[in-house]
Amino acid sequence: MVRKTAKAPVKKGHATRKQSDALEDEEDPYKAKNPAHFVRQSAGELKQVVWPTWPQTVSMFTAVLIFVLIMIAVVGVLDFAFGWSLLKLLGAN
Template identity: 60%
Template sequence: MSEGSVGDPDDVAREDLPGEFLADDLNDPEPYRVAPDETEAEELTDGSAEGEGGVDDAAQLVAAESVAQQARSSRPVRRSESAETAPKGKSTAKRAPRPSSDSGRVGPITFAGQSVDELKKVVWPTWPQVSAYFWAVLLFVFVIIAYVSGLDLGFGALLLKLFG
């Protein structure tokens, strides 16, 4: 908002909402209606197979044939080695100087302020969520420790039997 404008307090609150709540106040789209010409498609019949049947538009066929006769062959043609490049005229224009790359940089105080603002937008987990994730991770770590320990003991016993 600009300095002189008076805003609705709800506008400020809407800007701070998490992403999943931003579209709550939007209207549902109208149902899609099919235009009449979209449902009518040209029917192809067995009589219109290639090489059979008459020409629908003789003038269009004549025009297409004359254009096709005037066109070059569609086969690729090798260029002769004697073809020369066009002589150079004047040199190309110089590039405009690049804008300084540090124009978008901010100082450490601005960066810290922006970081705090972004952290305010984060949806932090509740204590029951933190507790549940803690126990899930701890259980997973114990399962991995047991698996690796089993592999270690198994391979150790195998190596002792083979080389022991």
């Protein structure tokens, strides 16, 4: 059995531009001209931030704290279990 492959038509009609030309065309609208311009842009972006309310902050902090405490407990139990098992396996007195 002969395998058939699909052949896509490749007709561009124009040459691919050079990489250097493509990089020159891109212009970053956030590129600051000087430090003062950067500070103005940063202040403008910070005005658009939707800051969480105090209850949301407390709720998120509590969730993160509980998660971290659980992870500390899990890693501590695993550390103790592997340490105990290695001491039993290697017969350290």
